[in-house]
Amino acid sequence: MISRFKIGSMPSTLSDVVRCPLCHSAAVVYSCEPKCCFNHVCGECRASFQLVTRKTGRFDRASAIAPAEPASGDPTAACAACESLKLALLSTTAENQATLLCGDCRAVLELAIEDLAPGS
Numbered sequence: 001m002i003s004r005f006k007i008g009s010m011p012s013t014l015s016d017v018v019r020c021p022l023c024h025s026a027a028v029v030y031s032c033e034p035k036c037c038f039n040h041v042c043g044e045c046r047a048s049f050q051l052v053t054r055k056t057g058r059f060d061r062a063s064a065i066a067p068a069e070p071a072s073g074d075p076t077a078a079c080a081a082c083e084s085l086k087l088a089l090l091s092t093t094a095e096n097q098a099t100l101l102c103g104d105c106r107a108v109l110e111l112a113i114e115d116l117a118p119g120s
Helices: none
Strands: 028-030 039-042 048-059 087-092 098-102 107-117
Touching: none
Parallel strands: none
Antiparallel strands: 028 039, 039 048, 048 107, 087 098, 098 107
């Protein structure tokens, strides 16, 4: 689940928008080293899931957005085009979809959740 934000308050990192798809908690952590399995765990309900990106076929080479790699433990996904971890949030929609920009290849990407498993 991607949280909703009002126009003008748009965050810039995945940790600002990623929520557990089951309980909607913001206590989501990435439990591996960068570029490993992208398995995330909810600190509240212990659900696990993977964050992935999907190519849109678009690129943004004009904007000045220059994202950095996320801090250790923060929600992380890799660019579907070049596998970079330098992703910036471009927008979210009312349908809980997030659009991202890769800081390396400048691909415009969609964020998705896969392999959801309830906690034990």
